[in-house]
Amino acid sequence: MTPLLALLAALPLHAEPTPDAAQLERMAGRFAPTEVRADVSKLSAGDRKALRALLKASRAVDDLFLAQVWEGNAAKLKALDKDSSPLGRARRHYFWINKGPWSRVDQDAPFLPDVPAKKPPEATFYPAGSTKDAIEAWIKTLTPAQQEHAKGFFSVVRRDEDGKLQIVPYSREYALLLKPLAKYLRKAAEATDNDSLKRFLDMRADALASDDYVPSDLAWMDLDAPIEPTIGPYETYEDGLLGYKAAFEAFVALRDDAETARLSAFSAHLQDIEDHLPIPPERRNPKVAAAAPIRVVNEIYAGGDGNRGVQMAAFNLPNDERVITKKGSKRVMIKNVQQAKFDSVLTPIAAQVLPQPARADLDFPAFFAHILAHELCHGLGPHQITVEGRATTPRAELKDLYTAIEEAKADAVGLFAIQYLMDNNDKLQIPGLATGPAAERKLYATYLASSFRTLRFGLNEAHGRGMALQLNYLLDRGAFTVGPDGTFAVDYAVVKDGVRELAHDLLMIEAEGSRARAESMLSRLGVVRPPVQAALDRLKAIPIDIEPLFTTADAVLAGK
Numbered sequence: 390m391t392p393l394l395a396l397l398a399a400l401p402l403h404a405e406p407t408p409d410a411a412q413l414e415r416m417a418g419r420f421a422p423t424e425v426r427a428d429v430s431k432l433s434a435g436d437r438k439a440l441r442a443l444l445k446a447s448r449a450v451d452d453l454f455l456a457q458v459w460e461g462n463a464a465k466l467k468a469l470d471k472d473s474s475p476l477g478r479a480r481r482h483y484f485w486i487n488k489g490p491w492s493r494v495d496q497d498a499p500f501l502p503d504v505p506a507k508k509p510p511e512a513t514f515y516p517a518g519s520t521k522d523a524i525e526a527w528i529k530t531l532t533p534a535q536q537e538h539a540k541g542f543f544s545v546v547r548r549d550e551d552g553k554l555q556i557v558p559y560s561r562e563y564a565l566l567l568k569p570l571a572k573y574l575r576k577a578a579e580a581t582d583n584d585s586l587k588r589f590l591d592m593r594a595d596a597l598a599s600d601d602y603v604p605s606d607l608a609w610m611d612l613d614a615p616i617e618p619t620i621g622p623y624e625t626y627e628d629g630l631l632g633y634k635a636a637f638e639a640f641v642a643l644r645d646d647a648e649t650a651r652l653s654a655f656s657a658h659l660q661d662i663e664d665h666l667p668i669p670p671e672r673r674n675p676k677v678a679a680a681a682p683i684r685v686v687n688e689i690y691a692g693g694d695g696n697r698g699v700q701m702a703a704f705n706l707p708n709d710e711r712v713i714t715k716k717g718s719k720r721v722m723i724k725n726v727q728q729a730k731f732d733s734v735l736t737p738i739a740a741q742v743l744p745q746p747a748r749a750d751l752d753f754p755a756f757f758a759h760i761l762a763h764e765l766c767h768g769l770g771p772h773q774i775t776v777e778g779r780a781t782t783p784r785a786e787l788k789d790l791y792t793a794i795e796e797a798k799a800d801a802v803g804l805f806a807i808q809y810l811m812d813n814n815d816k817l818q819i820p821g822l823a824t825g826p827a828a829e830r831k832l833y834a835t836y837l838a839s840s841f842r843t844l845r846f847g848l849n850e851a852h853g854r855g856m857a858l859q860l861n862y863l864l865d866r867g868a869f870t871v872g873p874d875g876t877f878a879v880d881y882a883v884v885k886d887g888v889r890e891l892a893h894d895l896l897m898i899e900a901e902g903s904r905a906r907a908e909s910m911l912s913r914l915g916v917v918r919p920p921v922q923a924a925l926d927r928l929k930a931i932p933i934d935i936e937p938l939f940t941t942a943d944a945v946l947a948g949k
Contacts, residue, residue, distance in 0.1 A: 407502050413479035420486055420936035421733045425725060427643045427687040427941050436616055438580035443618050444942050446573035447639035447692040450620060453566045454637050454693030457627060458489045460513050465490060486698065486936060493698035494847050494933050510629030515546045521630050527554050542635035543600045543622060558600045559622065567597045586614040593621060606707045610682065610716045617642045617686045619721065623706050624694055626851055632789045638694035642686035645724060649685045652761055654819050656683050662806045663769050667893040672771060672900045687725040690942040699846045699934045702727045705764040710772055710782055720764035729935050731756050737931045739838040742924050744876045750834035759836055762803030769802060771900040786902030793915065794907050797855035798895040805892045807832060808885060833879045837869060841924060845933045854915045861914040863887045871920045
């Protein structure tokens with residue numbers, strides 16, 4: 390039996406009627422087509438040639454990610470490419486938005502016939518039909534070194550000829566798909582005249598063959614170039630079984646030097662914020678890694694895990710604790726994507742969910758600042774912990790619940806951090822940081838409106854589930870209130886304490902590695918309650934997110 394047939398045999402196929410062309414067009418219409426542009430005119434001839442190779446590499450990443458999401462993706466896409474009917478074109482369009490046959494903003498509901506009725510949580514990282522209990526039980530039979538490898542970011546679990554589970558490194562599992570990616574990375578390295586970019590690209594190409602990504606991650610942290618590429622296996626959202634395995638993604642962007650310099654002032658205060666986190670002092674990190682670079686960029690292309698469903702507005706990488714311990718993590722803010730989301734999505738949402746007086750407080754700088762703080766605060770709080778005498782990490786203890794808790798933590802601690810900086814800016818003197826009651830109104834009103842933007846991603850997605858937790862927590866404490874007309878308001882006398890308590894609870898779940906508390910909190914609060922659902926129902930005509938049209942990338946690849 391072929392792997393695909395084995396997969397289909399293991400899972401019930403979707404038998405319900407699937408959307409027709411008109412329905413699919415309405416579903417795709419929830420993503421506003423938006424041109425993504427960046428000014429490449431100042432690039433040197435060598436960097437422009439390197440950019441072209443990097444864009445080709447990023448398209449190779451799309452193929453890798455499709456193979457990780459579902460074993461049937463390649464065959465489905467090939468069939469859709471041959472179907473030129475209106476229904477075929479609509480299916481292909483929505484398939485590409487989602488990078489598979491399940492609608493990511495509809496609780497992963499299938500929209501194509503003859504596919505599994507449920508998006509496989511194991512993706513293709515584990516054998517089809519695997520359960521969490523079975524994989525965990527097998528891992529316990531391994532040696533400590535083998536266990537570390539089995540839980541690592543860069544391996545899959547397969548069955549050998551005798552049906553026994555085994556560990557297969559990415560370099561072997563994806564060998565054919567990695568060849569073009571490595572080729573284009575080396576071509577870009579040959580073309581660029583920037584030494585740090587050349588070094589990173591060569592080392593990343595080496596890593597594809599060795600599965601040792603630490604040296605190239607360290608080189609990426611030190612990258613100082615006009616082109617800011619992020620290419621490799623990073624986030625673990627796609628592993629819905631255990632949250633261990635990294636999916637391939639690509640971002641190719643140009644650095645915005647002026648904005649980068651302005652916002653880098655925030656990173657100088659990370660230790661100060663860590664030292665004032667609302668947890669016991671012994672739970673704080675006495676030495677936050679000093680190297681925490683911030684990059685503000687304008688996107689040219691996003692691929693793989695970086696372009697499925699809802700678009701990334703920022704990211705905080707790498708996730709490998711070995712790199713974080715040595716150098717921290719890099720925060721990348723995608724300004725042109727953030728502005729597009731604010732204009733196309735958040736502004737009309739605010740007009741529906743905020744009371745009339747509060748709508749004037751919606752503010753792009755506040756939106757931008759909180760996304761920055763969110764990314765910075767992924768690096769704060771507990772990262773190396775001890776549970777029952779074992780040295781471990783929150784990710785390892787919380788497993789599949791980690792991403793939702795961590796996204797909620799970064800949001801809550803991000804709000805706490807901005808408030809702390811506002812309260813102490815008389816001594817910190819951060820350039821461009823607004824303070825005072827008006828700035829606070831803008832911060833919390835924009836966050837409240839943006840919570841509905843994130844909730845529309847769906848509770849199956851880590852950001853959406855984490856946001857439901859936050860919103861319900863703050864509603865329960867009176868920090869947010871629901872008016873008679875169904876709009877939501879901030880109680881400014883309560884919200885600061887509510888945010889502090891929320892940050893404390895999430896940080897302590899991670900500090901203690903308590904999966905039981907994480908499960909309890911998410912089951913109780915990671916839901917959509919009736920008043921929130923009523924507000925979400927009013928937003929149906931508003932796009933959920935943007936659908937990027939990579940205008941600049943197309944022009945570069947066409948030689949223009």
